[in-house]
Amino acid sequence: MLKTRHLIKLSLSLSLLAAPALAQAQDIQNLRIMAPASPGGGWDQTSRSIQTVLQDAGIVKPVQVYNVPGAGGTIGLAQLYNAKGDGSLMMTMGLVMIGAIQTNSSKVDLAGVTPLARLTGEYEVVVVPASSPYKNMADLVAAWKADPGKVAFAGGSAGGTDHMLVGLMAKAVGIDPKKMNYVPFSGGGETLAAVLGNQVAAAVAGYGEFEAQIKAGKLRAVGISAPEAQPGIDAPTLISQKVNVDLANWRGIVAPPGISAEQKSAMIAALDKMHASKAWKDTLATRNWTDLYLSGSKFDAYLKTEETRTTGILKDIGLVK
Structure with missing residues (x-):
């Protein structure tokens, strides 16, 4: 009987300890x-x-x-x-x-x-047209460093995540971010049209913006701004290509x-x-x-x-x- 009382007291004590944690969300x-x-x-x-x-x-x-x-x-x-x-x-x-x-x-x-x-978050991808001479980030960076103003990047509005990523990439490879050629667009559709139409060398956005065109073979993803490779996304990280940048639009x-x-x-x-x-x-x-x-x-x-x-x-x- 005494043992039963101790068990009841212990059970009540544990219940009281657990109650505040359970009640917090309510x-x-x-x-x-x-x-x-x-x-x-x-x-x-x-x-x-x-x-x-x-x-x-x-x-x-x-x-x-x-x-x-x-x-x-x-x-x-x-x-x-x-x-x-x-x-x-x-x-x-x-x-x-x-x-x-x-x-x-x-x-x-x-x-x-x-x-x-x-x-939550979404990592950014850098894409080029399928016909682009730039097969990877090394190719793109070499051309970019040779003439920063000539290699144009399309992306979302000025100061947004896309713009920040291009600035971080420029700094990481030794280019003055103020000299980069960034072309801002108000919507993802305009960015997509610019890169598909070869109006720019590359474009930056969340993977979802370009997914259909990448899978259709119209765009090539040359880099993703994740710290490690992402399941289901066929794009090497920027870090793995000596562009020491990771960024999530969180x-x-x-x-x-x-x-x-x-x-x-x-x-x-x-x-x-x-x-x-x-x-x-x-x-x-x-x-x-x-x-x-x-x-x-x-x-x-x-x-x-x-x-x-x-x-x-x-x-x-x-x-x-």
Whole structure:
């Protein structure tokens, strides 16, 4: 009988210890997720995927997503600052926002927000037309170093991830980034048309933008900005070709400034649970997103490193002082 009582007490003690961890993800009431961009884009898709998984897996209910477009996410960022202390609000963001803060001379930056987690990412590929004389990065770099202004690269908007990658590559191979010939386009379709039409020597974008043309044999992927070879992508890394650069167009999530330690822990617990769920793994596979999950203090440190690196390359390119 005495032994049974001890077992009951031990069981109750363990239950009480486990209860706070279990309750953390349930403490968030009426969660709202801001997508600081128009509906349909990457941040919007990420926000709505988080919403679906959190709700369907019973981690947090209800969850609302709303859009605040404009200025590379910095309009939404300003609104996040105005929601100081709100423990039921998250905002999706990423590398693009770090660049936009610099190039738009935003009055608010990421110094005051509460970092929660890095979620997903997409590595960039460098492509050339199938008929190009450049068979690999060594060929492309040799021509580029011989005449930096003559070898044009197409990509997305000035200061964006594509532009940053070309700047990092230039610096890595000893070319002054200010002398590189980067041709920005507002959409992936225009970039694709430029490289297929031989208007530029090469183009840079996320692998998904070029996948169909690479598989059809119309484009050749000469490099990918991943730290190691990626399954299902037939492209050698830049690093393996002596261009010591890796870069992911990552997406993450942050909370307003001034939330309590308990509120931050509850949000991170919810995201950790989401990341571990089968529903999230299925979402990553369906959308072909690379899992780059990093939460809590690790994401805090990563964010600071990315801000420093982004500021440096945008200065090298000449887009910020």
